[in-house]
Amino acid sequence: MRPPSPLRRFLRVLREDLEAARHRDPAARNGLEVALVYPGLHAVWTYRLTHRMWREPALRLPARVIAQIARAATGVEIHPGAKIGRRLFIDHGMGVVIGETAVVGDDVLLFHGSTLGGRSMKRGKRHPTLGDRVVVGAGAKILGPVWVGDDVQVGANAVVVKDVPAGSVAVGVPARNRVPQPAVPPAVDPVEDPSLLIEYVI
Numbered sequence: 001m002r003p004p005s006p007l008r009r010f011l012r013v014l015r016e017d018l019e020a021a022r023h024r025d026p027a028a029r030n031g032l033e034v035a036l037v038y039p040g041l042h043a044v045w046t047y048r049l050t051h052r053m054w055r056e057p058a059l060r061l062p063a064r065v066i067a068q069i070a071r072a073a074t075g076v077e078i079h080p081g082a083k084i085g086r087r088l089f090i091d092h093g094m095g096v097v098i099g100e101t102a103v104v105g106d107d108v109l110l111f112h113g114s115t116l117g118g119r120s121m122k123r124g125k126r127h128p129t130l131g132d133r134v135v136v137g138a139g140a141k142i143l144g145p146v147w148v149g150d151d152v153q154v155g156a157n158a159v160v161v162k163d164v165p166a167g168s169v170a171v172g173v174p175a176r177n178r179v180p181q182p183a184v185p186p187a188v189d190p191v192e193d194p195s196l197l198i199e200y201v202i
């Protein structure tokens with residue numbers, strides 16, 4: 001069987017983006033509605049195009065122009081050079097910024113006002129790297145070339161300036177990492193904790 005053409009693959013990625021928006025927003029009613037009225041989806045679709053253009057040096061300027069037109073229309077600024085995985089969903093759109101050297105994994109959810117920004121004016125890697133299934137709350141800022149592991153939740157309005165280990169929750173300014181505790185506390189061995197041993201004896 002012949003592999004799918006680049007156009008078919010591109011259209012498949014766009015369709016995945018639409019499905020991601022439809023499934024992640026409880027307010028979404030059907031695919032047509034999502035395709036028509038979700039600015040975050042329009043921004044991601046435009047990024048898919050501009051990122052392909054970005055790979056051709058001669059097309060970099062038009063890619064940036066298109067990205068700026070998308071920004072005016074959606075309120076979302078995604079630099080064409082950013083590397084974004086599959087099924088990104090930007091809920092509500094407005095005020096999201098994704099910088100040139102940012103890397104975003106698969107199945108990431110960004111709320112409005114979130115920023116994947118830089119802390120220095122130097123060239124080179126200066127924006128964050130997000131793992132898979134990361135959720136970035138409304139108004140949160142992740143600044144500098146920090147690493148945010150898989151399944152991290154960044155709280156609304158947090159300012160993240162240090163790495164965040166996989167599976168944790170980062171809240172506050174500057175953000176503190178909180179590793180969720182297991183629902184059932186692990187059993188304590190009384191032999192290892194003498195105070196408990198006394199209680200058991202009594």
Ligand SMILES: CC(C)(COP(=O)(O)OP(=O)(O)OC[C@H]1O[C@@H](n2cnc3c(N)ncnc32)[C@H](O)[C@@H]1OP(=O)(O)O)[C@@H](O)C(=O)NCCC(=O)NCCS
Pocket residue numbers: 111136137138153154155156157158169170171172
């Ligand atoms: C951070 C977040 C993911 C935590 O969710 P959670 O795991 O259910 O945690 P909890 O709500 O139990 O809160 C845990 C602690 O963090 C605090 N906290 C939660 N969100 C916080 C935030 N954004 N900033 C500062 N502290 C926060 C809680 O007060 C609580 O503190 P305590 O342990 O001292 O009582 C969630 O609160 C959040 O901010 N999600 C973003 C949602 C969003 O942006 N929605 C926009 C919809 S339009």
